[in-house]
Amino acid sequence: MFRVASRIGPRHDQTLRSLVLVEGFCLRLFVSEFICGGGWREGERPASLIREGAAMLRALIEDLLQIPEMQVVTTWDRRLPDGLGSRKSPSLDIVPVAGPDEEHEVFRRLCESADASYIIAPELSDELSLRTAVAASFEQRRSPQISYPHPRNLNCSVEAIDLCGDKWSLFEHLTRHAIPTIPTFQLQDRSSHDSLSWxxxxxxxxxxxxxxxxxxxxxxxxxxxxxxxxxxxxxxxAIVQPYIPGQAFSVGVIIDRNRTLHRLPVADQLIDPRNGFAYLGGRVPSHCWTGSIDPLLDKVLPTIPGVYGFVGIDFLIPDGTPGTPLLVEINPRLTTSYTGYRQLCRDNLAALWLGESDPVEQLHWRDGQIEFQAAGECS
Incomplete structure (x- = not known):
């Protein structure tokens, strides 16, 4: 069982206090997943991104549909098999698109017409940042049922996404704040990494x-x-890093509308370094991790401007220095680990930052361990 640990920054104003739920008022939330939703343009889509994108979209929609008075709209690429058929509901509107050109138009229209938007997209080509900026560009909306406007963008801020999505900029940021991380070099600066070992x-x-x-x-x-x-x-x-043998972990956090930080259990990451570091899934909670990641979270999160909602943090415990966790990446968005967390948690995690007017102050967890695959299957 995990209790509320801390607040991140000042409490938001009324625009973040409640999205729903005034009796008789339905929130129409646009959830956009870039890969499966029709946005991919450049050649053949990587199968791993299709699997992970579809898994996150399915999981999030299932949780959102459990929130009273919630209406969800999403897009789906006609070129892909139907991946949402079993989730059809009167509260779910699936808009099929033929490809990226149509998706671009539909995306803007739904961002504008929906009460709020949540974007799932990779950092490739700045897609997450660019699409979040579009969602945030529309004016906050008022409804006759409530006296304050809804936030239109439910992602982290564009500033947070730009910082965390750029591995070189994040390395410089972490170094400035004396946060342990993997040494990183720019490939074109050959003199900086010529002496690295193999x-x-x-x-x-x-x-x-x-x-x-x-x-x-x-x-x-x-x-x-x-x-x-x-x-x-x-x-x-490209960037260059030394290969550091060790155990890979991740931890999810959720910053809710009251700026309260909910720390989720540490998860094992299943990664195959000899196969392009292929991500195979994970196990939550970790049975390999016995330390505390809280000091690292407490140090890094306040330095990220506009962090909000679900954030996934990857870290490494080096074999040579197990007492010093190294922060590897900060994912300012939903990650595949959400599929495992939602199975382990007795509460609706999506409702913390996407739904209910009064987020729970304490999450409740089931006993046992959940193993989740990259495609979202859990056991």
């Missing part, structure tokens, strides 16, 4: 998940590996 890790500066990540074991592999990154822009630029 193996090394190559990844996109604006990557999502394990996309384009490579474990490079020798100089012979290095020249071939770096050719896949042209470094002509931030979107194709």
């Amino acid at each position: 193996p090394r890790v190559l990844k996109l500066r604006l990557g999502a998940g394990s996309q384009s990540m490579q474990l490079v074991s020798s100089p012979a592999e290095w020249e071939s590996a770096i050719k896949s990154f042209d470094n002509s822009s931030r979107h194709t630029e």
Whole structure:
């Protein structure tokens, strides 16, 4: 059982106190998932992103449909098999789109017409930031039933997304705040990483998940590996890190509308470094982690401007220095671990920041451990 731990920043004004639930008033919430919702434009979609995107969208919609007076609208790409058929409900409106051009128009229209929007998208090509900016651009709306406007964007702020989604900028930020993290270098600054030992890790500066990540074991592999990154822009630029053996973990937090931080259990991350760091899922709560991640959370979260809702934090316990957790990434959005957390929690996690007028102050957890796959299956 996890209790309220702290507040992040000042209490929000009335725009964040309640989204629903005035008797007789229905909130129409637009939930957009970029990969499965029709936004993907550049060639073949990575199968891993399709699986994870669909899993998050299904899980979130199921939880939202449990909230009284909630109406949910989403888009779905006609080019994909129907992934939401079993979730059809009078409270769910699925808008099919033929591809990215139509999705672009529908996305703007639904952001404008819905009472509020929540965006699920990868950091690739700044998609999460750009789409959140669109959702936040529309004026706050008033209804005759309540005396204050609804917030239109239920994601983290664009500023938080830009900082956390850029691995180089985040490394510089963490270093300035003396937060332990993995040493990081820009690929084009060859002198900075020439002396790194092998193996090394190559990844996109604006990557999502394990996309384009490579474990490079020798100089012979290095020249071939770096050719896949042209470094002509931030979107194709690579960063270099030493490979640090250790145990990978993640922890979810939810910052609700009262600016209260809900700490979720630490989860094991199941990752295959020899297969492009493929993400296989996780187990929650971790049976391998016996320490406390609270000091790291308390130090880093107040430094991120506009952090809100569900945030996933990845960290590493190095084999050589197990007493010093290294912060790896901050995901300012829903992550696949949500599919496991929602099965373990007795409360509706989505209602904390997307629904109820009075978020619970204390979450209640089931006994046992949930193992979740990247595609969302739980056991």
